[in-house]
Amino acid sequence: MQEVFHEAAKLSNKGDPFVVATVVRTKGSTPQKPGAKLLVREDGSGVGTLGGGCVEGDIWFAAKQLMKQGGPALEREYELNEDLAAEEGLVCGGTMYFLIDPAYSPDDYRMYATEIRDAYEGGGAVALASIVKSPNGSVRTTGMKLFVRENGSTNGTLGSDSLNQEATKRALRLMAHGNSEYVKAEDGTEYFIEAYTTPPQIILCGGGHVSKAIAPLAKSLGFRIFITDDREEFANPTRFPEADIILAKTPENALQQLPINANSFIIIATRGHRYDNVALEAAAATSAKYVGLLGSKRKTIVIYEDLVRNGIPVPRVKEIRSPVGLDINARTPSEIAVSIIAEILMFRLGGTGAPMKLEDWRLNRIVEKIQVQKTASVR
16 A cells, blocks of 8 residues: 555656545455555556456556546445356455545645655654545535544545544544544445554564564564664674664663654563563553563563552553463464464454354354255255
8 A cells, every 4th residue: 555655646746647546445255455555547557456356457447537538536336246256266255345536636646645655654644534425415525535634734624524523533543553444424424534654663672582583573564673672682683683773772761762653562571570560661651552561460460560559550551461462372482472463463453363263153054055955956
């Protein structure tokens, strides 16, 4: 998605028209999820993907027709039934909803694309709300936009003060992790909000075995990596080649210097209880939404007592993840790293952590279906 906005900013600055198609909503199993994008240039070439297949081909054709003939933004719905999915080689059967949004002149998209690109590269978080559907007779049209910055300032409109206020509140909430949301307002208006922020970053307080196992995993998932340990032999580029920033300082000092925001994930894994205690108290004072402590429940209880005794607000203590990670019965540093990264992804992406195994009742229906088919074939 980031490459789409880089290209949109580039084309806007050149004055070239383009169309951006976005998956705004899905039902069931689909090849792409909300937020997936395809930018189509005037020459028919593109950046990004909507999942491939004939659906993407049809959206691509619609985008080229818009640039050729003109016209407003479009909303499209595609049902991936079993026959269509089979033809495309897809193991899915859901429904996808798209917003096909043309930018005919530089001013149509330049500000949005430029500030969104900057948000990805460390600038302030932003969000873009776009109308997808509006009630019959409404003055609102598909493609109307409201652009929201993290300081609450806005540009554009969704057509009414009440919608603008509601969308702004939702946008500010979504900015913390760069999430998206499809909204059906009380008046029947439907709009899609996407928030954009800096890449997620993991701060590993302690350069031991678990941190060493976490770093390459997190890097492969697009996280920036910050390492802090007051022992230089545990905080250096040789030990952590994946790190973006390494500070050979105690965590409580290093955390004051690092660019921590709501999209930061702090893991406390120092070399002992005394260091963990001080580091966790410093981490709790930051704006990071996720703070995790490696250790046993007994250790957690003792440290929590100290946090409460030292005046850390109880709601903040409740937010701390300790013992950190999902319960997969991990034992080795590599297994513990997987457990921790899995919980971070669950937290960031809004998952439940529950198994995705097919339910027994679905398997029972499969068995019944096959039995009916066998009986019918015998007759």
